[in-house]
Amino acid sequence: MTTPAWTAFLDEERPRIEAALDRALSVPPECPSIVLEAMRYSLLGGGKRMRPLLVLASAGAVARRAGGSLDDARRLAMPAACAIEMIHTYSLIHDDLPAMDDDALRRGRPTLHVLHGEGLAVLAGDGLHAEAFVVLARDPESDDPVITARKLAVIRLVGEAAGPAGMVGGQALDLAAVEAPTGRPMTPEALEDMHARKTGALIRASALAGAMMAGADPATAAAVGRYGTAIGLAFQIVDDILDIEGNAAGLGKTAGKDAAAGKPTYPAIHGIDRSRALAADCLARADAALADAGLADSLLRDIGRWIVARTS
Amino acid sequence: MTTPAWTAFLDEERPRIEAALDRALSVPPECPSIVLEAMRYSLLGGGKRMRPLLVLASAGAVARRAGGSLDDARRLAMPAACAIEMIHTYSLIHDDLPAMDDDALRRGRPTLHVLHGEGLAVLAGDGLHAEAFVVLARDPESDDPVITARKLAVIRLVGEAAGPAGMVGGQALDLAAVEAPTGRPMTPEALEDMHARKTGALIRASALAGAMMAGADPATAAAVGRYGTAIGLAFQIVDDILDIEGNAAGLGKTAGKDAAAGKPTYPAIHGIDRSRALAADCLARADAALADAGLADSLLRDIGRWIVARTS
Numbered sequence: 001m002t003t004p005a006w007t008a009f010l011d012e013e014r015p016r017i018e019a020a021l022d023r024a025l026s027v028p029p030e031c032p033s034i035v036l037e038a039m040r041y042s043l044l045g046g047g048k049r050m051r052p053l054l055v056l057a058s059a060g061a062v063a064r065r066a067g068g069s070l071d072d073a074r075r076l077a078m079p080a081a082c083a084i085e086m087i088h089t090y091s092l093i094h095d096d097l098p099a100m101d102d103d104a105l106r107r108g109r110p111t112l113h114v115l116h117g118e119g120l121a122v123l124a125g126d127g128l129h130a131e132a133f134v135v136l137a138r139d140p141e142s143d144d145p146v147i148t149a150r151k152l153a154v155i156r157l158v159g160e161a162a163g164p165a166g167m168v169g170g171q172a173l174d175l176a177a178v179e180a181p182t183g184r185p186m187t188p189e190a191l192e193d194m195h196a197r198k199t200g201a202l203i204r205a206s207a208l209a210g211a212m213m214a215g216a217d218p219a220t221a222a223a224v225g226r227y228g229t230a231i232g233l234a235f236q237i238v239d240d241i242l243d244i245e246g247n248a249a250g251l252g253k254t255a256g257k258d259a260a261a262g263k264p265t266y267p268a269i270h271g272i273d274r275s276r277a278l279a280a281d282c283l284a285r286a287d288a289a290l291a292d293a294g295l296a297d298s299l300l301r302d303i304g305r306w307i308v309a310r311t312s
Numbered sequence: 313m314t315t316p317a318w319t320a321f322l323d324e325e326r327p328r329i330e331a332a333l334d335r336a337l338s339v340p341p342e343c344p345s346i347v348l349e350a351m352r353y354s355l356l357g358g359g360k361r362m363r364p365l366l367v368l369a370s371a372g373a374v375a376r377r378a379g380g381s382l383d384d385a386r387r388l389a390m391p392a393a394c395a396i397e398m399i400h401t402y403s404l405i406h407d408d409l410p411a412m413d414d415d416a417l418r419r420g421r422p423t424l425h426v427l428h429g430e431g432l433a434v435l436a437g438d439g440l441h442a443e444a445f446v447v448l449a450r451d452p453e454s455d456d457p458v459i460t461a462r463k464l465a466v467i468r469l470v471g472e473a474a475g476p477a478g479m480v481g482g483q484a485l486d487l488a489a490v491e492a493p494t495g496r497p498m499t500p501e502a503l504e505d506m507h508a509r510k511t512g513a514l515i516r517a518s519a520l521a522g523a524m525m526a527g528a529d530p531a532t533a534a535a536v537g538r539y540g541t542a543i544g545l546a547f548q549i550v551d552d553i554l555d556i557e558g559n560a561a562g563l564g565k566t567a568g569k570d571a572a573a574g575k576p577t578y579p580a581i582h583g584i585d586r587s588r589a590l591a592a593d594c595l596a597r598a599d600a601a602l603a604d605a606g607l608a609d610s611l612l613r614d615i616g617r618w619i620v621a622r623t624s
Contacts, residue, residue: 035480036476091438094438097431118411119409119411120484120487122406126402126437127481130475134468137464137471148461148464152449156446160442160446163343163446164347164348165338169343169344169439172350172435173344175432
């Protein structure tokens, strides 16, 4: 199912992403080591790096179609790749807090609040959140007005995807469904809306940020946005399924939590088989969007398959 | 002590700031009302609006000295004024959490976590944090490359001031001093460093953001930065004094909390009289910086006096 190009991409880009994330955080004494170490523990503690890979694959796909340099496009998109991973990581730290999902295990290690207390966990999350926007705004090439305008557009995109209309709004809906259950199952539409915000918005923004940094025209950006929406929903459906079928060792986090917490999930509303079929539908929509943009043979197609076939 | 120009400025700009903050938050159904209402409760619940006023006063002062339009400069600086107030508000929400300062009263009203629970308070803070950067990046004038470059520089400035090297770093030092006391009083240098980050960084960024949006040259920006550092420290010294001498009704928050929590403060380290003298020193340094920049007769001078003379 995976192509040699996809394997080569992972082998080449994952170490670059790790190195860029490592460099992205400011150093003491400029930054007190107490909060920096906490941020580094969470940011550099593994993870699939799916969102940064998506940013880079999208930038590369758009550049290749336009006959541009793959390396230039990926280099230009790397700050967005790092920033989105920082935002994703901060959301995991806050999500794991006792007042939210109350999880003690993440990426196979103790969660930050278990190690350093809730106060520092809140602050380390806030620090990663702020630093994400610093990374997006900081760049040696900021003198070029075309690049500067793209960066400003990506900041708006990422802020909207992370904020109350996106990820934070989805988390709030999730929290409300658990804390103040209505007594009725969530409708399929409400569930899709919650998932589209909670996980989908930042995944869509990943695909779109890469395309925008590579200079995608509006029609291409719109198609990449549709692709991102589809794989974002697929990702969360598969996540819901893995929470039931996976195990803590493979997932690196506590399995079975959603059902125990009475969370609205795809398997809870639709059943497992129908959930799998819905994930496959998402993949078909993603492929169609790529075809619309002339990007059907790009690595973005492999990422869609990876998302749906993953086991952790 | 206050000038007619200062009174006119407050009368004119405060309602504009309130209106701009009200407009700045996205609306349902784009944004789930549950998190939006929580964000609005905290953002629109009063407050002195000191930071936004500082942004606008600074923009106006730089524009006036250059013979430019005061109105244009303040309009151009309004997104930064709103963004910084959003970041300040998010930091208050997170700071009031049980895992941090555990405060039940803020601006004379129940804190957000008391009303809506800790989970939603964390999320509403995160939502305001993200939205601040959206506001900074969103603007009808983004086609002008000069303005676009200024906005990107202000995003970097605000992100650094809010992040682990600034506000979040200062909060982490504060938290560590209370949770893991060394048994020795904090040194005056360590106290100043903590205060400079915790409160000073965002106040300095307020003054600087206004100047930058108005197109300040590097020498002027440097002087405004020195002014901001000085009044930022003065603000926190006076805050420490008010925590001892103030009362809950005037402050709108619980008084005497710092001493009860064993927090390192200026009065605790230096005594009240010496703390007052140090605040006066800061004001003298602020005035000197304004004189360096040819801004001695601007409203920035009044803001310095307001900060030191305030009783709430």
